[in-house]
Amino acid sequence: MSITTARLAAMIDHTNLRPDATKQDFVRLCEEARRYRFAMVAINPYPVAQCAELLRGTGVHVGAAIGFPLGQVTIEDKVSETRNAIAHGADEIDYVINITELKAGNLSYIEREMQAIVDVAGSSAVTTKVIFENCYLTDAEKRSVAEVAVRVRPDFVKTSTGFGSGGATLADVQLMKECVGDVVQVKAAGGIRTLDAALSFIAAGATRIGTSRGLDLIAQLEARSGL
Incomplete structure (x- = not known):
């Protein structure tokens, strides 16, 4: 598929969820x-305030990972974490x-x-x-959660944390898109390292790509386009 660097960049959630990330990394x-006008930076809750200040007025969103990466905390804990992230400047919430x-x-x-x-x-x-x-769900379980999402109407359903035993697959993006249609958007994330992989997910219906390799994807597209 054909895509401009600006359009691709606007679909990328530029990610650093490493436990050893430093303030300079953020x-x-x-x-x-x-610089590249990525959609957002995807980070853990602690550096949200720092990144919100750095990105103030740029149009780039700050996204906080909630209940991450296992999802094994209570609803009350996730709600509290969400409130705190928003209070510190988060524009987007990715929860497990x-x-x-x-x-x-x-x-x-x-x-x-x-x-x-x-x-x-x-x-x-x-x-x-x-x-x-x-990576931990059956197709029936994926469909069940997608059906809940159609009722509740979050903005996106997302494939993976990037910390599990597997990441985004084309089959999963296709299944999720089939289930949610145009009611909810789909984000592919986890192990996306090449332009071809990103483009295949976009062609399958993903409107966001979560990756720590955003710079590589842009460089690959520029090289392919002769820029």
Whole structure:
């Protein structure tokens, strides 16, 4: 597929979720995001305030990972973490579902959790993304969470944390897009290192790409375009 560097950059969530990331790493992340006009920087909650200050007025969003990467905290904990991230300047929230409750067939819990976070984020006009962590789910479970998302209406459903046993796959993006249609957007994330992989996910319906290799993707596109 054909895409401009500006359009690709606007679909990239420029990511640094490393536990050993330094404050200077976040300065660099924000400088890169500002230079290339990436959609947002995806970070853990602690550096949100630093990145929000660095990106103030640039149009680049700050995204906080909530209940990350396992999703194994209570709804109340995720809501509290969401509120705190927003208070410190987060524009977007990427939270991990409770896989234990999903495996128990407790879809009412999955829906309550999703609704609680969407309500908190939505009251501040903050974007919400629901991370399935598909590597641990059956296709039936993926469909079940997607059906909940269609009812609750988060902004995005997302494939992976990048910390699980597997990342984004084309089959999963296709399945998620088939389930949510145009009601909810799809974010592909986890192990996306090449331009061809990113373009295949976009062609399958993803409108956001989460990756720590955003600079590489742009460089590959520029080289291919002869820029």
